[in-house]
Amino acid sequence: MPEGHSVHRLAQQFSSVFVGETLAVSSPQGRFAAGAAQLDGGTLLSALAHGKQLFLRFDNGRVLRVHLGLYGAWTFGGDATFRGASSIGAPRRVGESEQPSEGGPTAYAGPPEPVGAVRVRFVSEHGWADLRGPTACEVITTADETTARAKLGPDPLQPRPDGSAFVAKVLSSITPVGIQLMNQAVIAGIGNIYRAEVLFLQGINPWRPGKQLREDEALGIWADTVRLMRDGVREGRIITTTVEARNGRPKRSAPNYVYKRTGEPCRRCGTTVLSAEMAARTVYWCPSCQPD
Structure with missing residues (x-):
């Protein structure tokens, strides 16, 4: 989508x-x-x-x-x-x-x-x-x-993005953060790719309840989402990895850290990337970089 x-x-x-x-x-x-x-x-x-x-x-x-x-x-x-x-x-x-x-x-x-x-x-x-x-x-x-x-949550690509409403909603719910990020009433615009990649970058396990997040962690999710989605607007595609993480190869060779990489080694630590069904969608994460 x-x-x-x-x-x-x-x-x-x-x-x-x-x-x-x-x-x-x-x-x-x-x-x-x-x-x-x-x-x-x-x-x-x-x-x-x-x-x-x-x-x-x-x-x-x-x-x-x-x-x-x-x-x-x-x-x-x-x-x-x-x-x-x-x-x-x-x-x-x-x-x-x-x-x-x-x-x-x-x-x-x-x-x-x-x-x-x-x-x-x-x-x-x-x-x-x-x-x-x-x-x-x-x-x-x-x-x-x-x-x-x-009915929609805040959009990270609005002209002056304000993450305060997003942070308040996430921290007030026991729902896993991985489910909340796909709820358009919590944050508008995130899909399966951004969800997996932002949580990886922040080192947050997708199954962690929102109430167990610290405020700075929720703000970090918002900030990375704003940054990555702005990159997506500019590039015309989702690229979340850095040049260093891709070993200097062209951008198209490795656009993501964990999305659709089930069973492959984590690009940061080498641990096998996991996936599971979460609210009828597949979620991806590294169990070492994103511990429970």
Whole structure:
């Protein structure tokens, strides 16, 4: 599932190439025809990411809320002025990857024929965007957006990230910290990769109850999450290891410390990395670096 940094990259891309543009909005597969009709011909005013949810605000007071889920992805294209990633969404391999685009051909004849089940298509004068496979895609009001965002925890990628609410929630609960980090009402944007890697970096066992964490440990989780997710926005993928930890090899050779490394030696101490099911998801940790 795309984690928060990918959704923030989406918001940046929409802001760059679609905000201020009058858009033709359609639903080539037909499942979103009624929603598309409410947006068609409108001007996109702004694009905002909160955790894993994207809110696209139009000038008629309508908002398109999108949650990509496990399979959702946006693809983009356009003329030579239309720059950015060609696709952002569900990773096709470990980590996140978005293919950069340097802009399309000068002679732009409009968007291509839809390929696959395109839920929503945006078309502007200079480019297009197709959405496929989202978990949620709905037109809501600005009041609905406010209500939806109020249910979410703090986003580490907000302009002035404040971890105080996150720390208070984590420390007040007996729920294991590994479960809390996946709860979007506690912290918005973390997925399975960031959870595993942040806890490893902080030396915290994912099964430790939140109430057993010290305040400085909870603050450390928040600080590392802010840092790593900002790196993800910049790089277009999740990379949590340092160059030293990767023995000087290129970044792509070893992006993570423990995520999906069950049975392999820990990159720091050599102990076998463990994994187990936690609340229907797989969690990874080093029993030596992250003791009980």
